[in-house]
Amino acid sequence: MQETAPPTSGGPQIAAPHRELLDQVLDKWSLQVLDQLCGRPSRFNELRRAIPVVTQKSLTATLRRLERNGMVERVVVSSRPIAVEYRITPLGTTLQDLIDALLRWTTVNMADVERARARFDDEA
Amino acid sequence: MQETAPPTSGGPQIAAPHRELLDQVLDKWSLQVLDQLCGRPSRFNELRRAIPVVTQKSLTATLRRLERNGMVERVVVSSRPIAVEYRITPLGTTLQDLIDALLRWTTVNMADVERARARFDDEA
DNA sequence: CGGTATCCTTCTCGATACTG
DNA sequence: CAGTATCGAGAAGGATACCG
Numbered sequence: 607m608q609e610t611a612p613p614t615s616g617g618p619q620i621a622a623p624h625r626e627l628l629d630q631v632l633d634k635w636s637l638q639v640l641d642q643l644c645g646r647p648s649r650f651n652e653l654r655r656a657i658p659v660v661t662q663k664s665l666t667a668t669l670r671r672l673e674r675n676g677m678v679e680r681v682v683v684s685s686r687p688i689a690v691e692y693r694i695t696p697l698g699t700t701l702q703d704l705i706d707a708l709l710r711w712t713t714v715n716m717a718d719v720e721r722a723r724a725r726f727d728d729e730a
Numbered sequence: 731m732q733e734t735a736p737p738t739s740g741g742p743q744i745a746a747p748h749r750e751l752l753d754q755v756l757d758k759w760s761l762q763v764l765d766q767l768c769g770r771p772s773r774f775n776e777l778r779r780a781i782p783v784v785t786q787k788s789l790t791a792t793l794r795r796l797e798r799n800g801m802v803e804r805v806v807v808s809s810r811p812i813a814v815e816y817r818i819t820p821l822g823t824t825l826q827d828l829i830d831a832l833l834r835w836t837t838v839n840m841a842d843v844e845r846a847r848a849r850f851d852d853e854a
Numbered sequence: 855c856g857g858t859a860t861c862c863t864t865c866t867c868g869a870t871a872c873t874g
Numbered sequence: 875c876a877g878t879a880t881c882g883a884g885a886a887g888g889a890t891a892c893c894g
Contacts, residue, residue, distance in 0.1 A: 620762050620833060629758055663867075687875045787888075814857085
């Protein structure tokens with residue numbers, strides 16, 4: 607059973623695919639899109655207005671990425687003019703609690719973080 | 731009590747400082763550094779080996795940022811040659827449960843995500 | 855050992871213009 | 875309305891060299 611001896615750490619690190627998924631789903635814009643869509647389905651320009659200040663390009667890219675990862679669904683309403691609605695998926699809702707927890711964490715600890723920053727910037 | 735009527739959404743979005751903090755603490759390398767340091771304090775080159783494949787520059791930048799935000803502590807052991815140990819702080823440990831939850835989430839849902847990706851890539 | 859400094863490439867992102 | 879296409883600036887990130 608000779609294992610390839612762990613060099614320094616005890617266990618395997620975060621697997622690359624897992625880290626990559628978190629990168630795609632927790633980035634700057636995705637957090638805000640998911641937060642908004644957890645509240646209710648939204649149209650493209652509705653999201654643009656709700657999330658200051660995202661550009662069309664970045665919002666499109668973010669929505670495509672979230673759609674590809676199964677977090678949001680893109681529903682085209684063939685009207686005149688065209689309407690597109692974005693909704694959170696069941697898979698996307700499994701992220702909701704985690705995002706809420708992250709936001710709560712920032713709220714609870716922001717003061718401590720700012721103290722730490724002030725201390726660090728002073729020393730420098 | 732005239733409120734400034736909410737344009738489309740019901741509440742305020744994620745506050746900029748909160749979002750920024752999450753960006754600094756949940757990025758590609760930070761997650762892995764925190765994950766490693768939650769296990770045990772580590773030396774600089776120990777972290778380098780434990781996290782494939784981070785460069786010196788990126789690791790230094792990540793550690794400085796985490797230190798500035800009060801998540802890790804930098805302890806210089808004045809020996810010959812110099813030794814530096816990085817430890818998680820009490821504030822940093824408050825993130826541990828969240829990171830664990832995020833990693834568990836990826837593990838539980840990775841299969842669904844991959845199915846969603848395959849479906850999306852097929853359609854295209 | 856634990857960095858900094860420099861160069862250089864890569865990629866992101868915003869701005870702008872145009873389309874079905 | 876909901877995008878796509880293109881361009882350019884700037885930041886991120888790797889490679890390399892050097893320092894206390």
